[in-house]
Amino acid sequence: MHLNLNKLFGTVVLVIFFTGQALVTSACQKQEKSNDIIHQTDNPITTDPNTVVTAQQWNKDVVGWNLGNQLECTPPGFESESFDLRNPDNADQAETGWGNPVVTRRVIKAIKAAGFNAVRVPVRWQCHITNAKAMSISPTWLARVKEIVDWCLAEDLKVIINVHHDKWLEGRATNLYKEENCQKLALLWANIAMAFRQYDYRVAFAGTNEVHIRDNWERPTDENLAVQNAYNQTFVDVVRATGGNNEKRHLLVQTYACNPYYGIDGAFIVPNDLDENGNSYMSIEFHFYNPWTYAGGTTYYYWGAPYKQWGACPEDEHSMTDLFDKAVLQWSAKGLGVCIGEWGISNHYKTDEVERIHQNMTYYCQYYVKQTRLRGFSTFYWDNNYQGNGEEKFGVFDRNKGMKVVAPWIIEGITRGRK
Secondary structure, eight states: OOOOHHHHHSOEEEEEEETTEEEEEEEOOOOOOOOOOOOOOOOOOOSOTTSOOOHHHHHTTOEEEEEOSSTTSOOTTSOTTOOOOOOOTTGGGGGGTTSOOOOOHHHHHHHHHTTOOEEEEOOOOGGGEEETTTTEEOHHHHHHHHHHHHHHHHTTOEEEEEOOSOHHHHTOOSHHHHHHHHHHHHHHHHHHHHHTTTSOTTEEEEOOSOOOOTTOOSOOOHHHHHHHHHHHHHHHHHHHHTOGGGGSOOEEEEOGGGOTHHHHTTTOOOOOOOTTTTTTTEEEEEEEOOSHHHHTSSSOSOOSGGGGGGTOOSOOHHHHHHHHHHHHHHTGGGTOEEEEEEEOOOOOOOTTSHHHHHHHHHHHHHHHHHHHHHTTOEEEEEEOOOOSSSTTOOOSEEGGGTTEESOHHHHHHHHHHHO
16 A cells, blocks of 8 residues: 555645745645556666656666765764754764765765766765754755765766765654654755755655664564655655656665665555656665675675685575565566665685685675676665774775775776676
C-alpha cells in the first residue's frame, strides 16, 4: 500500500522565501497510483546538462567519489549525536570539525583527474539552522555547499547532495517522532530545493542517509520501516512542489539504514511521484560494504574465488551478483534507477602479506565496478581520509598532502572495472 501523507501529518504549509517573494505550497494527500511497471527506455544519454534525463540515464556509467567526513561533521563543542537544531557561533567550522582540512577546488580537480565522474556531497544541516520552526539554513553554510557543488559542475562532475547525520531525523525512526520529523524534513528540503531549484540536471538530491536507532543496525521493526517510507514520500512531495528543474530532478530515496536487504524483502514502498513522472526520475539508494567482515572490518583479509586458498571469506562473487540481480528485478525492471551511495574497502593487512592483500582489494574493486556498471547502477566510493591499517581506513587520497593517492590499489581496481 502507498503512504497516505494526510494520515501522517495533514497538510503541511510551507512558506519559502525565494527571490524576495513568498511561495506557499502544500504537501497534501496523494491519490493512489497504479502499479504498472515502467520499463527502461532506450533513449540515448544526453550530454546537455540542461536536458532532462531519467534516473537510469543519470546513473549509467557513473563511478563516483564521496567527500566523506567534511560537510556532514559538527563544529567543536556540538555533540555529534545531539538532536539539537541550532546555529552556534562556530558553525562554519564544522567542515574541519573531524580533523580534515578545508575543501579546496584542488580536491575536486584531483577527483576528476583520477577518473571519477561524480561526487556525493554528504551534508549535515542541523548545526546550521537559524530558525528551527522554519528549518531555515544559515546563508553562509548554504553558500559554502553551493560553492563546492559549483566546483564539481565546473569539472563536469555529477553531484548528489543529501541530509546526512542529522540525528533528530536519523536516530528517531519511531511513531513517537514521525509526524514531527516529517514536518521538519519537509521544511528543510523545501529550503534546500528552492536554493538549488534552477541548477541543471547533473545535480541530484538524496532525501536521507542511514536512518537507524542509535547503535542498532539489526533488522528494523515494521514501525521503523514505516517511518523511512514516510520520510521518502515527504521528501519527494516537497521537492517536486518547489517546481523549476526540481519537477523532474533525479531524486534518490533510501532503504532503511541504507541496507539493501531491508528493501529487497518487500517492506520498502516506492514513493508516489508526479503522475507524469511515474518512476522515471527516482532511484533507490543503498550502501554496500559487503561483507563487512572483509570490506569494513579486519576479520578477513581476502575475498573471492581466486583467493580461497588464503582464507577468503565465505561471501564471494555469487553473493554480490545475487544481490545486484535482485535489485534489478525489484527496482530497475520497474523503471527506477539504482544508486549505491557508499561502498569501499578498509585498508587492513598483515605486514608479511601486504602486497597480495592489496592485489586482492584491486580484484574486489574491479569485479564490483564491472558488475554494477553492467547493471546500470551508479556507485560512490566512500573516502573518509582515514589512512593506516585497521577498521574503516577508507582513505584513497590524502587531503592533508595535496590529494596524494595513498591507496593506488583501489584506483587501479576501479579503473580496470570501467574497461
